[in-house]
Amino acid sequence: MLKGLASFSGRYRILHMTWFAFFLTFIVWFSFAPFATTIQKDLGLTAEQLKTLAICNLALTVPARIVIGMILDRFGPRITFSGLLIFAAIPCITTAISQNFDQLLWNSLFNGIVGAGFVVGVRMVAEWFPPKEIGIAQGIYGGWGNFGAAAAGFLLPPIAVATSIYSSGLTNWRVAILTTGLISAIYGVIYFFNVQDTPPGKAFQRPRRSGGLEVTSTKSFFAVSLLDLGLILSLGLLTWPLAGEKIRFLNGQQVLLIWVFLGALYLFQFYKSWQVNQELVGSINPFAHNFLKGAKRYPPSARYxxxxxxxxxxxxxxxxxxxxxxxxxxxxxxxxxxxxxxxxxxxxxxxxxxxxxxxxxxxxxxxxxxxxxxxxxxxxxxxxxxxxxxxxxxxxxxxxxxxxxxxxxxxxxxxxxxxxxxxxxxxxxxxxxxxxxxxxxxxxxxxxxxxxxxxxxxxxxxxxxxxxxxxxxxxxxxxxxxxEPQASFGEIVVEKVNSQVPEKEELPEKKLTSI
The missing domain is CATH 1.20.1250.20 (MFS general substrate transporter like domains)
Known part of the structure; x- marks a missing residue:
């Protein structure tokens, strides 16, 4: 596979275009960090406000991964990644015209959604590469895409300085951040017209069950519920800095409403998880005759x-x-x-x-x-x-x-x-x-x-x-x-989805539209 990386055709073309899409989302996601002190001086922010913005930049990425994952399963990686790249222009534009801390905070929250793009490319790469190459392919996708965070530090400050001649010598951070959003949106259109979800002849498979993780024991059901609780509590952590004396972005009533919403969200997720595993878990009503006694049992080979x-x-x-x-x-x-x-x-x-x-x-x-x-x-x-x-x-x-x-x-x-x-x-x-x-x-x-x-x-x-x-x-x-996972280094057999899928390792290349 390493020899094929120099190619820009077939599945290697999909890999290169997808890691670059991920690369751009990371540049957008971390476009604020190189200018933190500059923006602090420009808008008169405190050190506490800078720290709060850094936290908010990560906040909505947690629920965004769930939502984007659902969209991905429904519409496929091509539409999902293209839409996310185009969406990335919105927080970049609004950040570039921000005049105070409150505006930057909202922009940081929405910018975090762009950081959820990683999961989209994982599915795209998995569709195009066989199991024996999936590890290195995913590593290249994740590693080269993550390099966007470094590129933000390398590329954006020089852009800001180069455009400063038009702003009385000030570091023009607004132009640099705006530029990243526009490039992302343009590439979103390019990506849409130049990739496809699966190789020719292979159908895009959508999951039969959605809403929760399918488990193989009742104990695992409650363990997954604890994992879901951890995700919800991490979002609740954000109310603390936002309602602090030095920030005061939220008042007491708003904090209470947020926690009520998060509690309702957790109960909803718990219910959806039970729906997926109802045959295994049984009833969750303590007065029911089949309380935590479902009829379904998994054979040892299917358990995890x-x-x-x-x-x-x-x-x-x-x-x-x-x-x-x-x-x-x-x-x-x-x-x-x-x-x-x-x-x-x-x-x-x-x-x-x-x-x-x-x-x-x-x-x-x-x-x-x-x-x-x-x-x-x-x-x-x-x-x-x-x-x-x-x-x-x-x-x-x-x-x-x-x-x-x-x-x-x-x-x-x-x-x-x-x-x-x-x-x-x-x-x-x-x-x-x-x-x-x-x-x-x-x-x-x-x-x-x-x-x-x-x-x-x-x-x-x-x-x-x-x-x-x-x-x-x-x-x-x-x-x-x-x-150590079972068959950790064994040969993995993948079932054919469609009889028309060629049996050769190298899939036939389909001529794609370019713009």
Missing amino acids: EVRQIALLSFTYAVNFGSQLAILSILPRFFEQTFSLSTVVAGIIAASYPFFNLISRPSGGLISDKLGSRKWTMTCLTVGIGIGYLLMGNINSNWSLLVAIAVTMFCSYFVQAGCGATFAMVPLIKREITGQISGCVGAYGNVGGVVYLTIYRLTDIQTLYASMGITALICASLCGFFLK
Whole structure:
């Protein structure tokens, strides 16, 4: 497959166009971070308000993954990704014309929706690549797409400076952010006319059940309900900073209404999950004769443990969640710690996500080759813990080059850990990989919200220490409780969906429209 990456035809064309779509969504998602201090000075924001904006930028990504996943299953990745790219122009335009904190806060919330684009490309890549290549294909898609966060730091500050000649020498952050939105919308149209959901002759399969994760035991049903509760509580965390004395964006009644809504949302999700698993669980009415005694039973070969999903959700909260938090604050950290300009700090901070080009694919590749996905995950998570504990000691007395080296060391383990996580996710139970991916991916955003909440209440050194200690705890749990998936390195047989699908590995190329 690596040889085919130089090609821009057939399935490789789909891969390249899809990772670039993901790349653009990440540039949009993190377009604010390189200009945080500039915008702070321009609009007179406080440090507390900047921290709040960073949290809000992650908030709606959690429910957006669920909603976009439903749209994806209904309409397919082509329409879904194109629509999301075009939508991305809206928060970019409104951010570019914002004049105060309240306007920026609403824009940050809606900008978080764009960050949910990852799940769309996962399905697109899975449709076009066979199982024996799916790991490296997903690693390339995720790693190269995630590089958009680094590109935001590299590309947007120079654009802002280049256009400053038209704004009396001020850094023109508004033009830079506006430009990202317009490019995203244009590419959304290009993407729509140049890709298709599946290879020629293969039908796009929609799930028979929706609304909840299908489990194989009653205990797993309640375990999934706890995972859903964690997602809801992460959204509730946002009411705290927004209603604080220093922000006062929400009043007491509005906070109460939000919590009532979140409670109702959780009960609705619990009911939908029960509907999917009713034959297994039985009645949830304690007075019914079949209370928690359903008639359905799964054979051992069809069972899976929700504990595996919970552990992988924790690992993704540790690796991807910490990455989300750091990307929002690292430019400001380097700028203030080493007294650098906004442009230089943005470029240096981009060294953290820079390794996404190779680290995330290598994490999946190491997991494939080492012979144990469990211990690959464990060792990489230990590296994450060590990396963040080292970053917590960076101060102005350090050499800038050493600080950058430590940042890149940590970055490698974080992103390789992301790749190792999704090397295991499809092996838990292949029939529901999409739903499992949605849960694990959502917890990555939960980790980002939790870490940024810690940062808001403390300082960046405490944040680094929290990340490091949490990663070491996670590594211990993986070492003791994470199980090697069944047939982890075996040959996976995929049923044909349509008899017209060619049996050759290389699918026939269909001439696509271009604009």
